[in-house]
Amino acid sequence: MKRIFEVNPWTITSHELQPADKRLQESMTSLGNEYMGMRGMFEETYSGDSLQGVYIGGVWFPDKTRVGWWKIGYPEYFGKAINALNFVKAIIQIDGVTVDLATVPYTDFEVSLDMQAGVLHRQFTVNGVQVQVDRFISVATKELADLRWSFTAIDGQTHDVQLTALIDGDVVNEDSNYDEKFWDVLDAEVTNDTAFLMTRTVPNPFGVPQFTVAARQRFVSDLPAIDVVQEDKQVGNVFAGQVGAATQRIEKRVIVTTSRDYADDTAVKHATDTIFASIASATYDDLYDAHVAGWAARWEKADVQITGDEAAQQGIRFNLFQLFATYYGNDARLNIGPKGFTGEKYGGATYWDTEAFAIPVYLGVTDPAVVKSLLQYRYQQLPGAYHNAQQQDLAGALFPMVTFDGIESHNEWEITFEEIHRNSTIAYAIYNYTHLTGDRSWLENEGSEVLVGIARFWADRVHYSARNDAYMIHGVTGPNEYENNINNNYYTNWMAKWVL
Structure with missing residues (x-):
């Protein structure tokens, strides 16, 4: 190759x-x-x-x-x-x-x-x-x-x-x-x-x-x-x-x-001049050095060093660089688009991948406050999650597959309405943050509202089968996304039970 x-x-x-x-x-x-x-x-x-x-x-x-x-x-x-x-x-x-x-x-x-x-x-x-x-x-x-x-x-x-x-x-x-x-x-x-x-x-x-x-x-x-x-x-x-x-x-x-x-627009325009005034006396080297120092602080906490394999070393640093370029917890209104700032694919929107795959990484290589901002993002969009569940005539909160504002905007039926295992992943992220940091303050406040909303959704989405004497979840797509409209996907059922 x-x-x-x-x-x-x-x-x-x-x-x-x-x-x-x-x-x-x-x-x-x-x-x-x-x-x-x-x-x-x-x-x-x-x-x-x-x-x-x-x-x-x-x-x-x-x-x-x-x-x-x-x-x-x-x-x-x-x-x-x-x-x-x-x-x-x-x-x-x-x-x-x-x-x-x-x-x-x-x-x-x-x-x-x-x-x-x-x-x-x-x-x-x-x-x-x-x-x-x-x-x-x-x-x-x-x-x-x-x-x-x-x-x-x-x-x-x-x-x-x-x-x-x-x-x-x-x-x-x-x-x-x-x-x-x-x-x-x-x-x-x-x-x-x-x-x-x-x-x-x-x-x-x-x-x-x-x-x-x-x-x-x-x-x-x-x-x-x-x-x-x-x-x-x-x-x-x-x-x-x-x-x-x-x-x-x-x-x-x-x-x-x-x-x-x-x-308003007047303030937007005025801000460009105000910010320019704050750097008016700075040289190129001043601005460059301040920027590099910011990245140095990130790498001091996050760098993963691999000996004996330069390609692997380059690869892990590239992944961390693109993650941090996309999100570093400074604005709880933002999230991690699957392609970051590298292109248009996936629309730069929020997916469940943040909680499933990105938060465990951030917990290991950044300050806990970065992850707390990601959790706060979901709390701020809790009303949208309740709206999404109501669209399916269900109780509780259903967090979206794709969103900017909490309202579902993905339009593939098998994913939007059936790949609902994503809901449990929000709870999994709250668990990881609380378990790994020891900080229970967010769980006992905003987090509890999120968990209750998710649990209410699962309690309404399951149904009881008298013939099998068991609760079941029918009509789902599992996380592999290849088998649609199936009954009792193991991952979906297990995670729903764990959340409840």
Whole structure:
């Protein structure tokens, strides 16, 4: 089997750009800080196959369900974390030629995700100019994304270099059920050294709140600003100058704010300026070092060290890195999407996998407060779980297979209505937290309400068979998901009994 990435304990690195593997490269080099994240797509123009993806934690859209035929009880929509405004987009021109690695000759290619520092590094050389790009999403200032381009002529010549740094609101989701776009632009402005774009999700008929997302960019640049871009859904700033043997750098700082944290759009916009003011005196090294220190604190607690097998060492660190990039317990309104910030599959939603598989890991490698936030997430959505049970004319609480707000939004019948073993997994997570930490305070307060709701569901879902003198649960799909509409699945029955 061909190896795409080199084996290294701390990095995901390749020195080859393989167009057929471009999407995999983007997924494997994704970044995030729980608040937001993005795929490892190129900033500059790339005309080959690519999946652009910038995602904001907790920002989603109820995409109207699309099925061949409708069944009673189907959720009206499938919630998905939608591709947000692209604030890393750029156009690079060297001696008047637009850099597009799908079409122009290049050498010295490298893409490398530094998992220890949480930084994505790329480099390539086009027409005698070496271009280096460093990108990180800060774990010290959650709203901050920082990009730095470095240009160096390595052929002894002087070259004209132009960088257009953009914020683009004209984005799409490949998995849109009806090929719709989910964003409207509310506000745009641009000056010589800054640009601002505010977007809002389009109206929906399901009562789901609309979300506002805004981004402002500012620069620290060795090259002068020469122009601006202001179009219907795109704004940007243009920098240009001559580059020789002395490296010329352009640092772009982006602050992203959302209506999840502020009362109205005015406050969302004002927050971008307030946060910029808080880092105005910081150098690139200051921001970089604060970010790296945050990751160092995580690794000090979490690093799993494997000797004698570098591939296994790389693999375990990659898994932990992507988990922590997706979720680290700072916001109890968020959860762990199955693919994190690496793409659109599974819609970035909450699944039962969090309680079954992720919480045991977090209990081992993070502070208990991280897991407590995940439990609190389910408590906050307890009303939605009661609603889901009522949809099936059952008592108690049925936690959803797929959700953003507690309401079930999965529309495969055999999973939505039959794979109900998921409900017991919430109780299992509460048990694990209480048993392994010794902290009974959450169990004896919010946790008890959750457990009672789950138990009431099971008490109503079972039925008594006089012929067998036993309680049974008919019409379920077990956790392997391959045998549908069966009676008395062992796992489902055993876990229901354990919960009761």
